[in-house]
Amino acid sequence: MAIRRAELEAAWAQVRERYGSYRLVLPGDPGFLCQPHECDAYCCRAFNVSLDGEEAERLRTATGWPGDRFLESEDGEPIALPLAAPFVLGRREGHCVFLTEELTCEQYDARPHPCRSYPHQVVFVETGSGRAAQPSAEAGRRAVEAVAAGRTAEGFLPLLLRHDQCPGFTGPPSTEKAWAGLLRDTYALSRRGPGEVVSSPP
Ligand code: SF4
Structure with missing residues:
Protein backbone atom coordinates (compact mmCIF):
# COMPACT_ATOMS: atom_id res chain seq x y z
CA MET A 1 0.00 0.00 0.00
CA ALA A 2 1.26 3.48 -0.84
CA ILE A 3 -0.95 6.43 0.05
CA ARG A 4 -1.35 8.75 -2.94
CA ARG A 5 0.00 11.85 -1.25
CA ALA A 6 0.24 14.02 -4.36
CA GLU A 7 -3.51 13.59 -5.08
CA LEU A 8 -4.40 14.52 -1.51
CA GLU A 9 -2.11 17.57 -1.52
CA ALA A 10 -3.52 18.76 -4.85
CA ALA A 11 -7.11 18.40 -3.61
CA TRP A 12 -6.24 20.23 -0.40
CA ALA A 13 -4.74 23.10 -2.37
CA GLN A 14 -8.15 23.55 -4.05
CA VAL A 15 -10.19 23.84 -0.84
CA ARG A 16 -7.80 24.94 1.91
CA GLU A 17 -9.10 28.50 1.96
CA ARG A 18 -12.45 27.18 3.12
CA TYR A 19 -10.85 25.52 6.15
CA GLY A 20 -8.76 28.31 7.58
CA SER A 21 -8.19 26.77 11.00
CA TYR A 22 -7.36 23.27 9.73
CA ARG A 23 -4.33 21.57 8.19
CA LEU A 24 -4.04 18.50 6.00
CA VAL A 25 -2.75 15.39 7.79
CA LEU A 26 -0.58 12.97 5.80
CA PRO A 27 1.34 9.79 6.69
CA GLY A 28 4.60 10.71 8.39
CA ASP A 29 3.14 13.74 10.17
CA PRO A 30 3.58 13.83 13.97
CA GLY A 31 1.04 11.69 15.81
CA PHE A 32 -1.45 13.16 18.26
CA LEU A 33 -0.78 13.08 22.00
CA CYS A 34 -3.21 15.23 23.97
CA GLN A 35 -1.33 17.94 25.91
CA PRO A 36 -4.04 19.58 28.04
CA ARG A 116 -13.67 11.35 20.31
CA SER A 117 -12.80 12.63 16.85
CA TYR A 118 -11.31 16.01 17.87
CA PRO A 119 -8.83 17.39 16.76
CA HIS A 120 -9.42 15.54 13.46
CA GLN A 121 -12.16 15.70 10.88
CA VAL A 122 -12.67 14.33 7.37
CA VAL A 123 -13.86 16.57 4.53
CA PHE A 124 -14.44 15.61 0.89
CA VAL A 125 -13.46 17.12 -2.43
CA GLU A 126 -15.35 16.27 -5.62
CA THR A 127 -12.73 14.89 -7.99
CA GLY A 128 -14.23 16.41 -11.15
CA SER A 129 -14.86 19.96 -9.97
CA GLY A 130 -12.29 20.22 -7.17
CA ARG A 131 -14.99 21.64 -4.91
CA ALA A 132 -15.75 20.77 -1.30
CA ALA A 133 -18.56 18.19 -1.27
CA GLN A 134 -20.76 16.15 1.04
CA PRO A 135 -21.19 12.63 -0.43
CA SER A 136 -23.75 10.11 0.81
CA ALA A 137 -22.64 7.87 3.66
CA GLU A 138 -21.99 4.97 1.27
CA ALA A 139 -20.12 7.07 -1.30
CA GLY A 140 -18.04 8.56 1.50
CA ARG A 141 -17.25 5.15 2.92
CA ARG A 142 -16.16 3.83 -0.49
CA ALA A 143 -13.93 6.85 -1.02
CA VAL A 144 -12.36 6.48 2.43
CA GLU A 145 -11.71 2.76 1.85
CA ALA A 146 -10.12 3.44 -1.54
CA VAL A 147 -7.77 6.13 -0.26
CA ALA A 148 -6.89 4.14 2.88
CA ALA A 149 -5.92 1.23 0.62
CA GLY A 150 -3.78 3.45 -1.64
CA ARG A 151 -6.20 3.29 -4.58
CA THR A 152 -7.63 6.15 -6.63
CA ALA A 153 -11.00 7.27 -5.27
CA GLU A 154 -13.80 7.77 -7.78
CA GLY A 155 -16.13 10.72 -7.36
CA PHE A 156 -14.86 12.06 -4.05
CA LEU A 157 -11.51 12.37 -2.33
CA PRO A 158 -11.50 12.35 1.49
CA LEU A 159 -9.04 14.63 3.27
CA LEU A 160 -8.01 14.03 6.86
CA LEU A 161 -7.63 17.39 8.60
CA ARG A 162 -6.48 18.52 12.01
CA HIS A 163 -7.41 21.58 13.99
CA ASP A 164 -4.59 24.09 13.82
CA GLN A 165 -4.94 25.40 17.37
CA CYS A 166 -4.44 22.06 19.07
CA PRO A 167 -0.82 21.72 20.30
CA GLY A 168 -1.07 17.95 20.70
CA PHE A 169 0.75 16.95 17.52
CA THR A 170 3.97 16.00 19.26
CA GLY A 171 3.97 12.23 18.83
CA PRO A 172 6.13 10.05 16.59
CA PRO A 173 5.49 10.23 12.84
CA SER A 174 2.49 8.15 11.80
CA THR A 175 2.96 5.13 9.58
CA GLU A 176 0.80 4.72 6.48
CA LYS A 177 -1.11 1.97 8.26
CA ALA A 178 -1.80 4.15 11.31
CA TRP A 179 -2.81 7.07 9.08
CA ALA A 180 -5.24 4.85 7.15
CA GLY A 181 -6.76 3.64 10.44
CA LEU A 182 -7.16 7.21 11.67
CA LEU A 183 -8.85 8.23 8.41
CA ARG A 184 -11.30 5.32 8.70
CA ASP A 185 -12.01 5.91 12.40
CA THR A 186 -12.50 9.66 12.04
CA TYR A 187 -14.92 9.16 9.16
CA ALA A 188 -16.85 6.45 11.04
CA LEU A 189 -17.24 8.75 14.05
CA SER A 190 -18.48 11.57 11.84
CA ARG A 191 -21.22 9.33 10.42
CA ARG A 192 -22.36 8.01 13.78
CA GLY A 193 -22.56 11.40 15.39
CA PRO A 194 -22.43 15.06 14.47
CA GLY A 195 -18.71 14.54 13.87
CA GLU A 196 -17.36 17.94 14.59
CA VAL A 197 -17.57 20.65 17.12
CA VAL A 198 -20.36 23.02 16.32
CA SER A 199 -19.27 26.50 17.22
CA SER A 200 -16.28 28.70 16.61
CA PRO A 201 -13.90 29.64 19.40
CA PRO A 202 -14.93 32.80 21.26
S1 SF4 B 1 -6.69 21.36 22.44
FE1 SF4 B 1 -5.61 19.47 21.82
S2 SF4 B 1 -3.93 19.18 23.30
FE2 SF4 B 1 -5.38 20.68 24.18
S3 SF4 B 1 -6.77 19.41 25.49
FE3 SF4 B 1 -7.75 19.65 23.45
S4 SF4 B 1 -7.08 17.82 22.30
FE4 SF4 B 1 -5.69 18.01 24.08
Whole structure:
Protein backbone atom coordinates (compact mmCIF):
# COMPACT_ATOMS: atom_id res chain seq x y z
CA MET A 1 0.00 0.00 0.00
CA ALA A 2 1.26 3.48 -0.84
CA ILE A 3 -0.95 6.43 0.05
CA ARG A 4 -1.35 8.75 -2.94
CA ARG A 5 0.00 11.85 -1.25
CA ALA A 6 0.24 14.02 -4.36
CA GLU A 7 -3.51 13.59 -5.08
CA LEU A 8 -4.40 14.52 -1.51
CA GLU A 9 -2.11 17.57 -1.52
CA ALA A 10 -3.52 18.76 -4.85
CA ALA A 11 -7.11 18.40 -3.61
CA TRP A 12 -6.24 20.23 -0.40
CA ALA A 13 -4.74 23.10 -2.37
CA GLN A 14 -8.15 23.55 -4.05
CA VAL A 15 -10.19 23.84 -0.84
CA ARG A 16 -7.80 24.94 1.91
CA GLU A 17 -9.10 28.50 1.96
CA ARG A 18 -12.45 27.18 3.12
CA TYR A 19 -10.85 25.52 6.15
CA GLY A 20 -8.76 28.31 7.58
CA SER A 21 -8.19 26.77 11.00
CA TYR A 22 -7.36 23.27 9.73
CA ARG A 23 -4.33 21.57 8.19
CA LEU A 24 -4.04 18.50 6.00
CA VAL A 25 -2.75 15.39 7.79
CA LEU A 26 -0.58 12.97 5.80
CA PRO A 27 1.34 9.79 6.69
CA GLY A 28 4.60 10.71 8.39
CA ASP A 29 3.14 13.74 10.17
CA PRO A 30 3.58 13.83 13.97
CA GLY A 31 1.04 11.69 15.81
CA PHE A 32 -1.45 13.16 18.26
CA LEU A 33 -0.78 13.08 22.00
CA CYS A 34 -3.21 15.23 23.97
CA GLN A 35 -1.33 17.94 25.91
CA PRO A 36 -4.04 19.58 28.04
CA HIS A 37 -1.54 21.39 30.27
CA GLU A 38 0.06 23.08 27.26
CA CYS A 39 -3.23 24.60 26.16
CA ASP A 40 -5.31 24.64 29.36
CA ALA A 41 -7.62 22.10 27.66
CA TYR A 42 -8.40 24.60 24.92
CA CYS A 43 -10.88 22.35 23.09
CA CYS A 44 -12.98 21.76 26.22
CA ARG A 45 -13.26 25.53 26.69
CA ALA A 46 -13.55 26.89 23.17
CA PHE A 47 -16.29 24.74 21.68
CA ASN A 48 -19.90 23.89 22.30
CA VAL A 49 -20.49 20.20 21.64
CA SER A 50 -23.69 18.86 20.07
CA LEU A 51 -24.90 15.36 20.81
CA ASP A 52 -27.74 13.10 19.77
CA GLY A 53 -30.25 11.27 21.93
CA GLU A 54 -28.17 8.10 22.15
CA GLU A 55 -25.13 10.00 23.37
CA ALA A 56 -27.22 11.95 25.89
CA GLU A 57 -28.63 8.66 27.19
CA ARG A 58 -25.15 7.18 27.51
CA LEU A 59 -24.07 10.13 29.64
CA ARG A 60 -27.27 9.95 31.69
CA THR A 61 -26.53 6.29 32.47
CA ALA A 62 -22.83 6.91 33.17
CA THR A 63 -23.41 9.86 35.52
CA GLY A 64 -26.74 8.91 37.06
CA TRP A 65 -27.64 12.55 36.58
CA PRO A 66 -30.82 14.01 35.09
CA GLY A 67 -30.29 15.57 31.65
CA ASP A 68 -30.64 19.14 32.86
CA ARG A 69 -27.51 18.72 35.01
CA PHE A 70 -25.19 18.15 32.04
CA LEU A 71 -27.11 19.51 29.02
CA GLU A 72 -27.87 23.12 28.20
CA SER A 73 -31.37 23.47 29.63
CA GLU A 74 -34.21 25.88 30.24
CA ASP A 75 -36.74 25.63 33.07
CA GLY A 76 -35.31 22.23 34.03
CA GLU A 77 -35.67 20.76 30.52
CA PRO A 78 -32.77 20.07 28.11
CA ILE A 79 -32.96 22.35 25.10
CA ALA A 80 -33.56 20.30 21.91
CA LEU A 81 -32.63 22.09 18.67
CA PRO A 82 -34.21 21.03 15.33
CA LEU A 83 -31.03 19.17 14.31
CA ALA A 84 -29.95 15.53 13.97
CA ALA A 85 -27.85 16.07 17.10
CA PRO A 86 -30.27 18.30 19.03
CA PHE A 87 -28.66 18.57 22.47
CA VAL A 88 -25.76 20.74 23.59
CA LEU A 89 -23.34 19.66 26.29
CA GLY A 90 -23.62 21.92 29.31
CA ARG A 91 -20.96 24.42 30.29
CA ARG A 92 -19.82 25.70 33.67
CA GLU A 93 -17.45 28.59 34.32
CA GLY A 94 -16.50 28.83 30.68
CA HIS A 95 -15.80 25.18 29.99
CA CYS A 96 -17.44 21.81 29.48
CA VAL A 97 -19.30 20.61 32.55
CA PHE A 98 -17.15 17.45 32.61
CA LEU A 99 -13.71 19.12 32.51
CA THR A 100 -12.01 18.50 35.86
CA GLU A 101 -9.55 20.77 37.70
CA GLU A 102 -6.80 18.34 36.65
CA LEU A 103 -7.76 19.01 33.01
CA THR A 104 -9.12 15.54 32.42
CA CYS A 105 -12.55 14.46 31.22
CA GLU A 106 -14.76 13.26 34.06
CA GLN A 107 -16.77 11.09 31.64
CA TYR A 108 -14.06 10.01 29.24
CA ASP A 109 -15.56 6.60 28.43
CA ALA A 110 -19.02 8.03 27.76
CA ARG A 111 -17.87 11.20 25.97
CA PRO A 112 -19.76 12.28 22.81
CA HIS A 113 -18.51 11.57 19.27
CA PRO A 114 -17.14 15.09 18.60
CA CYS A 115 -14.86 14.74 21.63
CA ARG A 116 -13.67 11.35 20.31
CA SER A 117 -12.80 12.63 16.85
CA TYR A 118 -11.31 16.01 17.87
CA PRO A 119 -8.83 17.39 16.76
CA HIS A 120 -9.42 15.54 13.46
CA GLN A 121 -12.16 15.70 10.88
CA VAL A 122 -12.67 14.33 7.37
CA VAL A 123 -13.86 16.57 4.53
CA PHE A 124 -14.44 15.61 0.89
CA VAL A 125 -13.46 17.12 -2.43
CA GLU A 126 -15.35 16.27 -5.62
CA THR A 127 -12.73 14.89 -7.99
CA GLY A 128 -14.23 16.41 -11.15
CA SER A 129 -14.86 19.96 -9.97
CA GLY A 130 -12.29 20.22 -7.17
CA ARG A 131 -14.99 21.64 -4.91
CA ALA A 132 -15.75 20.77 -1.30
CA ALA A 133 -18.56 18.19 -1.27
CA GLN A 134 -20.76 16.15 1.04
CA PRO A 135 -21.19 12.63 -0.43
CA SER A 136 -23.75 10.11 0.81
CA ALA A 137 -22.64 7.87 3.66
CA GLU A 138 -21.99 4.97 1.27
CA ALA A 139 -20.12 7.07 -1.30
CA GLY A 140 -18.04 8.56 1.50
CA ARG A 141 -17.25 5.15 2.92
CA ARG A 142 -16.16 3.83 -0.49
CA ALA A 143 -13.93 6.85 -1.02
CA VAL A 144 -12.36 6.48 2.43
CA GLU A 145 -11.71 2.76 1.85
CA ALA A 146 -10.12 3.44 -1.54
CA VAL A 147 -7.77 6.13 -0.26
CA ALA A 148 -6.89 4.14 2.88
CA ALA A 149 -5.92 1.23 0.62
CA GLY A 150 -3.78 3.45 -1.64
CA ARG A 151 -6.20 3.29 -4.58
CA THR A 152 -7.63 6.15 -6.63
CA ALA A 153 -11.00 7.27 -5.27
CA GLU A 154 -13.80 7.77 -7.78
CA GLY A 155 -16.13 10.72 -7.36
CA PHE A 156 -14.86 12.06 -4.05
CA LEU A 157 -11.51 12.37 -2.33
CA PRO A 158 -11.50 12.35 1.49
CA LEU A 159 -9.04 14.63 3.27
CA LEU A 160 -8.01 14.03 6.86
CA LEU A 161 -7.63 17.39 8.60
CA ARG A 162 -6.48 18.52 12.01
CA HIS A 163 -7.41 21.58 13.99
CA ASP A 164 -4.59 24.09 13.82
CA GLN A 165 -4.94 25.40 17.37
CA CYS A 166 -4.44 22.06 19.07
CA PRO A 167 -0.82 21.72 20.30
CA GLY A 168 -1.07 17.95 20.70
CA PHE A 169 0.75 16.95 17.52
CA THR A 170 3.97 16.00 19.26
CA GLY A 171 3.97 12.23 18.83
CA PRO A 172 6.13 10.05 16.59
CA PRO A 173 5.49 10.23 12.84
CA SER A 174 2.49 8.15 11.80
CA THR A 175 2.96 5.13 9.58
CA GLU A 176 0.80 4.72 6.48
CA LYS A 177 -1.11 1.97 8.26
CA ALA A 178 -1.80 4.15 11.31
CA TRP A 179 -2.81 7.07 9.08
CA ALA A 180 -5.24 4.85 7.15
CA GLY A 181 -6.76 3.64 10.44
CA LEU A 182 -7.16 7.21 11.67
CA LEU A 183 -8.85 8.23 8.41
CA ARG A 184 -11.30 5.32 8.70
CA ASP A 185 -12.01 5.91 12.40
CA THR A 186 -12.50 9.66 12.04
CA TYR A 187 -14.92 9.16 9.16
CA ALA A 188 -16.85 6.45 11.04
CA LEU A 189 -17.24 8.75 14.05
CA SER A 190 -18.48 11.57 11.84
CA ARG A 191 -21.22 9.33 10.42
CA ARG A 192 -22.36 8.01 13.78
CA GLY A 193 -22.56 11.40 15.39
CA PRO A 194 -22.43 15.06 14.47
CA GLY A 195 -18.71 14.54 13.87
CA GLU A 196 -17.36 17.94 14.59
CA VAL A 197 -17.57 20.65 17.12
CA VAL A 198 -20.36 23.02 16.32
CA SER A 199 -19.27 26.50 17.22
CA SER A 200 -16.28 28.70 16.61
CA PRO A 201 -13.90 29.64 19.40
CA PRO A 202 -14.93 32.80 21.26
S1 SF4 B 1 -7.08 17.82 22.30
FE1 SF4 B 1 -5.61 19.47 21.82
S2 SF4 B 1 -6.69 21.36 22.44
FE2 SF4 B 1 -7.75 19.65 23.45
S3 SF4 B 1 -6.77 19.41 25.49
FE3 SF4 B 1 -5.69 18.01 24.08
S4 SF4 B 1 -3.93 19.18 23.30
FE4 SF4 B 1 -5.38 20.68 24.18
